[in-house]
Amino acid sequence: MLVARALSVLALLLSAAAALAAPEAAPSRRAAVFGIELAEPGAVGLRPLRPEDARRLALATATLEREVAAAGTLAPVDLGxxxxxIRRDAPLYKCEGCAERIALTAGAALAVxxxxxxxANQLLNLTITITxxxxxxxxxxxxxxxxxxxxxxxxxxVRWLVKNRLLAEPLPSRS
Structure with a gap:
């Protein structure tokens, strides 16, 4: 009798400890994850992309979508x-509000x-924003x-930005 009672108390304590230790699942917010675009400051007008740039932009976009989805805090919506x-308003990074408008139309709360x-040939800047x-x-x-x-x-x-800037907790005294 005493052993049974001790086991039931132990089981209760273990289940309470497991519940406290388990992180709370953050609710996923619907996000429109747009394709990463290429900005060439010296270019006048739109130029066709070089094949290797088009391929790398597609790879970077797929990685962004995968990393955002894997984090579990954002749920990407279909932008098909x-x-x-998207084609009409491109480039989205300088259209002042069109990415957000398209995201709303797609049923998303956020635009990425x-x-x-x-x-230069070997020096590029990657910028990603969540609004x-x-x-x-x-x-x-x-x-x-x-x-x-x-x-x-x-x-x-892309992976570094998602992990360390976009979906990381704010740094103390730096956010």
Whole structure:
């Protein structure tokens, strides 16, 4: 009798400890994750993308979508129905509010968009921003310098930004 009671108390304590130790699942917010774009400051008008740039932009966008979804705090929405609006308003990083409008139309609460700026052949800047779709308020953003124009350097830049700037907890006295 005493052993049974001790076991039931132990089981109760273990289940309470497990419940306290388990992190609370943060609710996923719906986010429109737009394709990463290329900004070339010296270019006049829109130029066709070089094939390697188009491929790297697609890889970087897929990595951004995968990293955002894997974090579990944001749930990417399908933007297929908004393809015409995205093409019409591109580039989204300088259209002042069109990314947020498209995100709202797609049923998202947040807009995630970014661009790679080519400063030199082997020196690029990657910028990614998360904004509220209804107000346009910037919630998080970050920039990283990419040294080297390779698939690995681009993807490392995306993963680093997501982990250390976009979905990380704010740093003390720095947010």
């Amino acid at each position: 129905s908004q393809a015409a609006a 968009y970014g661009y790679v700026q080519r400063n 509220e779709a209804d107000s346009g308020k910037v919630l998080r953003g970050g920039q990283v310098v990419i040294r080297g124009d390779t698939d690995d350097t681009w993807l490392h830049g």
